[in-house]
Amino acid sequence: MLRIGICDDAAAARLALHSALERLSPGCVCYEFSSGEGLLSWLAKHPNTIDLLFLDIEMGQMSGMDVARAIRAQNQRLHIVFLTGYADYVFDGYAVRALDYLLKPLSLDKLSSVLERAALELKNDAHETFSVHNTDGLFRVPKRDILYCYSDRRQVHLIARTAEYTFYDKLDQVEAALGAGFVRIHQRYLVRISAIDRIEDSAVFLGNLRLPISRANRAAVMAACARGMLEDF
Structure with missing residues (x-):
């Protein structure tokens, strides 16, 4: 079961992505955030809860890239996929070990490919993590x-x-x-x-x-x- 975070300041974009994820990955659990500040505050209180984060780059006061840097500074190991309307940011993602980029408007085929890759990465990570269920x-x-x-x-x-x-x-x-x-x-x-x-x-x-x-x-x-x-x- 994938535990997925969606951080985008546009409600319509969050809803569209949430619906697409439920179609492509039945049983996944999605958490929605409308700002980077809200996401970081939640992650600080709930570490190791999200496996995969879809993160919009162009947001309000705190950009997605700034949020990603803060996540890595917290030593959070979740996989990050950037959402953007521009290809200019692609190389910036190497510094925060982004799993991938998705250009808006989203392609279902590309989204499916990213989910498959994330599942494989999590399988490879399994021997490095311990699962706690409470x-x-x-x-x-x-x-x-x-x-x-x-x-x-x-x-x-x-x-x-x-x-x-x-x-x-x-x-x-x-x-x-x-x-x-x-x-x-x-x-x-x-x-x-x-x-x-x-x-x-x-x-x-x-x-x-x-x-x-x-x-x-x-x-x-x-x-x-x-x-x-x-x-x-």
């Missing part, structure tokens, strides 16, 4: 942004750089899904290896954050960190 929705969290996870009864709490997520699962299953790059430091704690700054007798430190390490897991944690240092070197 009462707030579905979130694809980049693994490199995850700091640690801990279990509390039947729930798992995932702590990322810019957000926290709580969902029902077993930490064993989360550990298996995250795979290499994470280490179990305690029965209740799973940590991204590269986030560990130092290890002491009974704790690991992520910056100033202290997390408990069990005696049974200490040797495995030390070995995992050593391998991580060699890979970085």
